[in-house]
Amino acid sequence: MTVVPEYGILLIGYAATLLSMIYRFPQIYQLYKTKKGDDISIAMIVIQQLSYILAILYGALRIDYVYITGSSISFLQNVLILYMRRKYSYARVSESSIGDCRV
Secondary structure, eight states, rough: OOOHHHHHHHHHHHHHHHHHHHHTTTHHHHHHHHHHOOTTTTHHHHHHHHHHHHHHHHHHHHTTTHHHHHHHHHHHHHHEEEEEHHHHHHHHHHHHHHOOOOO
16 A cells, blocks of 8 residues: 555656756856856765766666656766866866966
8 A cells, every 4th residue: 555646756756856957057057157166076076976877777777767867867967067167177277377478
């Protein structure tokens, strides 16, 4: 006997997926706006990425498309954050080295 009906369980899954998709938007926007990502922890992102890989695998083994979708989108958002962090960190190093050149 299930306490929560199947549609209720799906609704909870969709709500969790939606929240996991939108909670990184402020960080992505902040990176874009400030063009600065040095304060983002690489260790945190790597641990999150490993957890998402395992979650995607778990979802695939359980044939849970909601879980797979949410974890995949979160994984891709972290890839974007890492890309932006590297891009803006590299741009700042390039700008500072240009200013050091004297003729």
